[in-house]
Amino acid sequence: MYQFSGKLKTIALALMVLGAVGVISGFLTTPSSIEEVKEHLHHEENAQGAHDKNVVSHHDETKQEAHGHSEGTHEVVADGEKDHGDSHAEHVYHQLKNRPWAAFYVACFFFFGITLLVLAFYAIQRVSQAGWPIVLYRVMEGITGNLLPVTIILLIILLLGSAHVHHLFIWMEPGTVDPTSDNYDALIEGKSWWLNIPGWTIRSIVYITGWNLYRHLSRKASLAEDNETNLVSYNKNFKMSVAFLGFFLVTESMMSWDWIMSLDPHWFSSLFAWYILATFMVSAVTVIAMVTIYLKSKGHLEYVNDSHIHDLAKYMFGFSIFWTYLWFSQFMLIWYANMPEETTYFIQRFEEYKLPFLIMIPMNFVFPILLLINSDYKRIPNIVIGTGLVVLLGHYTDVFIMIMPATVGGEWFFGIPEISAIVFFLGLFIYSVFSSIAKAPLLAKGNPFLKESEKFHY
Numbered sequence: 002m003y004q005f006s007g008k009l010k011t012i013a014l015a016l017m018v019l020g021a022v023g024v025i026s027g028f029l030t031t032p033s034s035i036e037e038v039k040e041h042l043h044h045e046e047n048a049q050g051a052h053d054k055n056v057v058s059h060h061d062e063t064k065q066e067a068h069g070h071s072e073g074t075h076e077v078v079a080d081g082e083k084d085h086g087d088s089h090a091e092h093v094y095h096q097l098k099n100r101p102w103a104a105f106y107v108a109c110f111f112f113f114g115i116t117l118l119v120l121a122f123y124a125i126q127r128v129s130q131a132g133w134p135i136v137l138y139r140v141m142e143g144i145t146g147n148l149l150p151v152t153i154i155l156l157i158i159l160l161l162g163s164a165h166v167h168h169l170f171i172w173m174e175p176g177t178v179d180p181t182s183d184n185y186d187a188l189i190e191g192k193s194w195w196l197n198i199p200g201w202t203i204r205s206i207v208y209i210t211g212w213n214l215y216r217h218l219s220r221k222a223s224l225a226e227d228n229e230t231n232l233v234s235y236n237k238n239f240k241m242s243v244a245f246l247g248f249f250l251v252t253e254s255m256m257s258w259d260w261i262m263s264l265d266p267h268w269f270s271s272l273f274a275w276y277i278l279a280t281f282m283v284s285a286v287t288v289i290a291m292v293t294i295y296l297k298s299k300g301h302l303e304y305v306n307d308s309h310i311h312d313l314a315k316y317m318f319g320f321s322i323f324w325t326y327l328w329f330s331q332f333m334l335i336w337y338a339n340m341p342e343e344t345t346y347f348i349q350r351f352e353e354y355k356l357p358f359l360i361m362i363p364m365n366f367v368f369p370i371l372l373l374i375n376s377d378y379k380r381i382p383n384i385v386i387g388t389g390l391v392v393l394l395g396h397y398t399d400v401f402i403m404i405m406p407a408t409v410g411g412e413w414f415f416g417i418p419e420i421s422a423i424v425f426f427l428g429l430f431i432y433s434v435f436s437s438i439a440k441a442p443l444l445a446k447g448n449p450f451l452k453e454s455e456k457f458h459y
Contacts, residue, residue: 003301005439009431016428023421027101030417038094095168096412102167103408106158108422110260111284111400112430113155114277116147118285120216121249127219127242132453133312136304138445139438140293142223145216146437147430152209159205159260163198169408172196172266188267196263204259208252215245226447235449253278264407268346272331279327283320283365284396286313287389292434294382301443304455307380314379317369317392324396325366350402353411357398364395397423 032038123141126134134141162170176182178190189196219241225234254274262273270276290313296302335343350358372388373379405413445451 002442003296003299003435003439005435009435013428013432013435016424016431018428020421020423020425020428023417024101024105024425027104027418027421031098031101032094035090035094038090038097092410093412096409099168099408100412100414101418102158102169103405104418105422106169106408107397107401107404107419108426109151109155109158110404111397112147112426113151114281114400115284115288116145116151116430117212117253118278118281119144119289120148120212121246121253122282122285122289124215124219124242124245124249127239128246130239130450132450133309133457135445135448135451135454136302136457137289137293137309137313137454138223138448139441139443140296140302141289142220142441143438144288144292144434145220147433148216149213150429150433151426152213156205156209160202163202169404170263170266171407172263173198186266192266195258196266201259201263204255208256211245211248211252215241215248219245223445224441226445227442229447232449235447261403264404265346267342270331270335270343270346272327272334276324276327276331279320279324280396280399283317283324284393286316286320287392289313290317290385291389294386296438296443298382304444306458308458310382310385311376311379314373314385314388317385317388318373318379321366321369321373321392325362328362328365349406349410354402354406354413357402361395361398361402364391365399368392368395 119141123138123145126138126141158167161167162173165173165175168174171177172186172189172192174184176184177186178193179185180190219238222234222238222241226238229235257274257277261277262269290310293302293305293313294310297305332347335347368391369388372384378384401419448454
């Protein structure tokens, strides 16, 4: 059996503590008032003013020409500019207050999505009765050990949103469906049959409960297989996996609408659920490959050979293409239709997030394709690990671009809140996964297809 080393456990705990400190620091350093934001904006304007000195003479000439305007008109314009400045400062204030919440939510959702799709990938292998991955089952089961802690944290974030502790979901703001309110939004009211806090909260609890229930029961049945001479637990797990995949396909789609797409409640895409699925499926297979290679390097998983690594790398390659196909399909259809309610999603991301938006494509498509298209490279652990790191960073960027524009707008930056959130959830992931792996033998010896997996060669 694998033993969770004290060194790795210390690293995981240190990452969690360091990440938690950074996350708290991110909350403490947000502006405390709108006046503080105004002062910040004033400094930015002064810096911009220094840049504009070359055109001062032109503005002076313009002012001289406009000198004939009445004093009353000048005062109205000044008052209007002041009101606009106050409104802008308030808007920026709310975006900056959202930033640590959004950074934490991005990292939480990223690690949650990977864990959930590892569970789905595991269920697919059971339902398809595939023989090759049996020696990897305990690796996948171990990774899904992260599901309970990460979904508890995720649920807390969601419930805090419904309690108006944070304001990531603008459709939850009071008055958005009240025609007499200044916050009234006709489009949100039209979707209120779905986007309402009671229904949204109940759905969220159902999703998380169902996923964790399957993980618990499937793990229990898998361990029971080791001590049985019949197929009772195996057949039970097969039936549970069939039921789970039906539940998963529905709830994954609804989850993507509720937890991500509703951040932009005026926008919608019929491909979005598939896009989310592809993003996390390639990330999940990548993590399975990386954890497998790590355990193999420590002298475990004796029956795992380069053919198993090759197959995992093929999935990384294939799902990278699938993700690119869905990204292009969503982008191309929206660009070609040129409907304002749809194009606004990409316009904001291209204008305010141009750098991460543009580098995401080569990281998630070009890089893995170039490295993994060669069959021999798929068998080399260092290449798989290196490619996997780029793929994970690219898909984190993808999730970042999904969430941040809708919550912080142009007031984004990759700094302490974002890095600390990643560090915290990475530490939690390491601790949860390897603690789970250490609780059971690494070989699912009761599975009837084990011999096929042990002798698998491609």
